[in-house]
């Protein structure tokens with residue numbers, strides 16, 4: 204059932220032992236908001252265990268209490284509530300025990316077995332999110348798509364549950380908000396989220412330490428990948444469409460793909476460019492494309508031409524063929540799209 208924050212705060216206050224998780228393939232807000240809500244619960248005198256199947260990504264391990272994230276719910280822990288935060292898609296929950304509970308088709312709680320040492324029938328489930336979502340699974344669901352980050356929602360709950368800012372939760376929430384607002388620059392940056400950050404700074408959190416961890420600890424491999432991708436930048440004749448490619452995914456010494464999140468944003472960061480695209484191989488066949496808009500071009504609609512989608516200013520799609528073929532096709536289509544939709 205859909206619930207407001209007063210209701211959520213009341214439920215939280217009435218429970219004692221929580222399992223907390225967020226989404227797979229964690230980003231800064233997913234890690235920070237689940238650690239943040241767990242910290243809030245601890246400060247409120249509750250017990251909380253954060254559970255993730257996946258390891259916390261290296262760049263977020265600086266967060267206080269990141270090392271306490273468990274791989275599974277201990278058998279001797281009997282939760283009376285589960286909180287899933289920042290996760291609009293049920294099969295993307297980063298805790299197997301919770302993901303299976305909500306897998307479709309969903310079984311009634313009586314048939315769902317146990318989580319840790321507690322039967323699911325005794326466990327209240329709470330979803331907190333800032334994504335547009337159609338799903339209202341869970342006993343209590345609070346969604347506000349106007350919240351900058353899931354960490355912003357944790358900030359909103361602090362007052363209501365009676366928890367004051369201190370350095371640990373402060374560091375966590377600043378990380379989440381800084382990540383999801385693109386260092387306080389995206390259109391979702393609100394005075395509310397900045398006010399939460401201000402309160403966290405007053406509570407002893409150090410904003411520059413968070414920024415240093417997030418943005419000044421790139422791996423050498425990631426910087427080299429960025430360099431080789433940047434050297435492929437091209438701009439169309441009209442100057443309105445820019446493309447950049449990565450011919451091969453780079454792998455580090457452990458065989459892990461070197462992911463560079465920022466690459467998608469370079470092509471559109473050139474003056475005069477309206478649509479910027481980043482292309483790379485999509486597994487065995489085809490090309491994966493990230494599309495970004497600098498202004499009024501709706502790239503959600505543009506990506507739809509190729510069967511993709513996303514948001515107005517950030518979208519993605521998959522295109523058949525080689526990277527060079529895809530690049531030509533995409534640039535032509537983008538020029539045509541701009542001609543047709545922009546005055």
Ligand SMILES: [Mn+2]
Pocket residue numbers: 232233289333352353383
């Ligand atoms: Mn988020």
